[in-house]
Amino acid sequence: MKSYKINIRRQDFYEMVWDVVRMIPSGRVTTYGHIAEYLGTKRAARMVGYAMNASHSQPTIPAHRVVNRKGMLTGKHHFGSPDQMKKLLEAEGVQVLNDQVVGFDKLLWIPSKELL
DNA sequence: CTACTGACTCAAT
DNA sequence: GATTGAGCCAGTA
Secondary structure, three states: OOOOOOOOOOOHHHHHHHHHHHHOOOEEEEHHHHHHHOOOHHHHHHHHHHHHEEEEOOOOOOOEEEEEEOOHHHHHHOOOHHHHHHHHHOOOOOOEOOOOEEEHHHHEHHHHHHHO
Protein backbone atom coordinates (compact mmCIF):
# COMPACT_ATOMS: atom_id res chain seq x y z
CA MET A 1 0.00 0.00 0.00
CA LYS A 2 1.26 3.43 -0.85
CA SER A 3 1.19 6.42 1.42
CA TYR A 4 -1.31 8.75 -0.11
CA LYS A 5 -2.87 11.79 1.51
CA ILE A 6 0.17 13.90 0.80
CA ASN A 7 0.82 14.01 -2.91
CA ILE A 8 -2.77 14.67 -3.66
CA ARG A 9 -3.32 17.63 -5.86
CA ARG A 10 -3.84 16.48 -9.39
CA GLN A 11 -1.07 14.55 -11.13
CA ASP A 12 -1.67 10.99 -10.01
CA PHE A 13 -5.15 11.51 -8.74
CA TYR A 14 -6.51 9.17 -11.35
CA GLU A 15 -3.89 6.53 -10.63
CA MET A 16 -4.65 6.65 -6.94
CA VAL A 17 -8.34 6.31 -7.60
CA TRP A 18 -7.69 3.41 -9.93
CA ASP A 19 -5.46 1.73 -7.36
CA VAL A 20 -8.16 1.97 -4.73
CA VAL A 21 -10.82 0.69 -7.10
CA ARG A 22 -8.57 -2.21 -8.07
CA MET A 23 -8.35 -3.10 -4.39
CA ILE A 24 -12.08 -3.52 -4.05
CA PRO A 25 -12.77 -7.21 -3.35
CA SER A 26 -15.11 -9.06 -5.66
CA GLY A 27 -18.67 -8.95 -4.53
CA ARG A 28 -18.15 -5.73 -2.60
CA VAL A 29 -18.85 -2.13 -3.50
CA THR A 30 -17.70 1.29 -2.42
CA THR A 31 -18.65 4.90 -2.99
CA TYR A 32 -17.05 7.86 -4.65
CA GLY A 33 -17.13 9.73 -1.38
CA HIS A 34 -15.25 7.04 0.52
CA ILE A 35 -12.59 6.81 -2.12
CA ALA A 36 -12.23 10.57 -2.12
CA GLU A 37 -12.06 10.56 1.63
CA TYR A 38 -9.38 7.90 1.56
CA LEU A 39 -7.39 10.05 -0.85
CA GLY A 40 -7.63 12.92 1.59
CA THR A 41 -9.97 15.24 -0.22
CA LYS A 42 -13.43 14.28 0.86
CA ARG A 43 -14.96 16.86 -1.43
CA ALA A 44 -13.36 15.32 -4.48
CA ALA A 45 -16.05 12.73 -4.94
CA ARG A 46 -16.81 14.22 -8.33
CA MET A 47 -13.20 13.84 -9.33
CA VAL A 48 -13.36 10.16 -8.46
CA GLY A 49 -16.20 9.75 -10.90
CA TYR A 50 -14.21 11.81 -13.34
CA ALA A 51 -11.29 9.45 -12.93
CA MET A 52 -13.62 6.55 -13.55
CA ASN A 53 -14.60 8.12 -16.83
CA ALA A 54 -10.91 8.15 -17.71
CA SER A 55 -10.56 4.54 -16.61
CA HIS A 56 -11.78 3.43 -20.00
CA SER A 57 -8.17 2.95 -20.95
CA GLN A 58 -7.70 0.80 -17.88
CA PRO A 59 -9.50 -2.52 -18.43
CA THR A 60 -8.43 -3.66 -14.98
CA ILE A 61 -10.61 -1.07 -13.28
CA PRO A 62 -13.80 -2.62 -11.88
CA ALA A 63 -15.71 0.63 -12.08
CA HIS A 64 -18.94 -1.29 -11.62
CA ARG A 65 -18.02 -1.71 -7.96
CA VAL A 66 -18.09 2.01 -7.46
CA VAL A 67 -21.48 3.55 -6.80
CA ASN A 68 -22.75 6.70 -5.21
CA ARG A 69 -23.37 6.95 -1.49
CA LYS A 70 -26.89 5.59 -1.83
CA GLY A 71 -25.74 2.50 -3.68
CA MET A 72 -27.30 3.70 -6.88
CA LEU A 73 -25.67 2.81 -10.19
CA THR A 74 -25.32 6.36 -11.41
CA GLY A 75 -22.49 5.50 -13.74
CA LYS A 76 -24.16 2.60 -15.45
CA HIS A 77 -24.91 4.73 -18.45
CA HIS A 78 -21.22 5.31 -18.97
CA PHE A 79 -20.50 1.65 -19.50
CA GLY A 80 -20.84 0.17 -22.93
CA SER A 81 -24.44 -0.63 -22.17
CA PRO A 82 -26.65 0.42 -19.25
CA ASP A 83 -27.06 -3.23 -18.34
CA GLN A 84 -23.34 -3.89 -18.36
CA MET A 85 -22.77 -2.58 -14.85
CA LYS A 86 -25.67 -4.50 -13.38
CA LYS A 87 -24.59 -7.61 -15.19
CA LEU A 88 -21.04 -7.37 -13.87
CA LEU A 89 -22.26 -6.84 -10.33
CA GLU A 90 -24.66 -9.75 -10.48
CA ALA A 91 -21.87 -11.89 -11.84
CA GLU A 92 -20.01 -11.17 -8.60
CA GLY A 93 -22.98 -12.03 -6.44
CA VAL A 94 -24.20 -8.49 -5.93
CA GLN A 95 -27.94 -8.16 -6.35
CA VAL A 96 -29.04 -5.08 -8.21
CA LEU A 97 -32.63 -3.92 -8.12
CA ASN A 98 -33.91 -0.85 -9.88
CA ASP A 99 -30.40 0.51 -10.47
CA GLN A 100 -29.69 0.11 -6.79
CA VAL A 101 -27.38 -2.29 -4.95
CA VAL A 102 -29.30 -4.64 -2.66
CA GLY A 103 -27.78 -4.79 0.81
CA PHE A 104 -25.51 -1.94 -0.12
CA ASP A 105 -24.78 -1.18 3.52
CA LYS A 106 -23.45 -4.70 4.03
CA LEU A 107 -21.49 -4.84 0.81
CA LEU A 108 -19.98 -1.42 1.33
CA TRP A 109 -16.20 -1.62 1.32
CA ILE A 110 -14.42 1.29 2.94
CA PRO A 111 -10.71 1.55 2.01
CA SER A 112 -9.65 3.53 5.05
CA LYS A 113 -11.30 0.94 7.33
CA GLU A 114 -11.16 -2.39 5.54
CA LEU A 115 -7.77 -1.78 4.03
CA LEU A 116 -6.21 0.13 6.83
C1' DC B 1 -8.20 33.89 -17.76
C1' DT B 2 -13.32 33.16 -17.12
C1' DA B 3 -17.18 30.08 -17.65
C1' DC B 4 -19.52 25.67 -17.83
C1' DT B 5 -19.92 20.86 -16.92
C1' DG B 6 -19.85 16.49 -14.35
C1' DA B 7 -20.03 8.52 -12.72
C1' DC B 8 -20.97 13.47 -6.01
C1' DT B 9 -22.35 15.02 -1.28
C1' DC B 10 -24.16 17.82 2.32
C1' DA B 11 -27.24 21.24 4.33
C1' DA B 12 -31.25 23.79 4.32
C1' DT B 13 -36.28 24.27 3.21
C1' DG C 1 -39.15 12.52 3.96
C1' DA C 2 -38.62 14.66 -0.70
C1' DT C 3 -36.89 18.61 -3.31
C1' DT C 4 -33.62 22.41 -4.09
C1' DG C 5 -29.36 24.96 -3.79
C1' DA C 6 -24.62 25.42 -2.93
C1' DG C 7 -19.75 23.57 -2.47
C1' DC C 8 -16.28 20.99 -4.21
C1' DC C 9 -11.93 19.91 -7.81
C1' DA C 10 -10.37 19.00 -12.42
C1' DG C 11 -10.92 19.13 -17.36
C1' DT C 12 -12.49 21.30 -21.55
C1' DA C 13 -14.27 25.33 -24.49
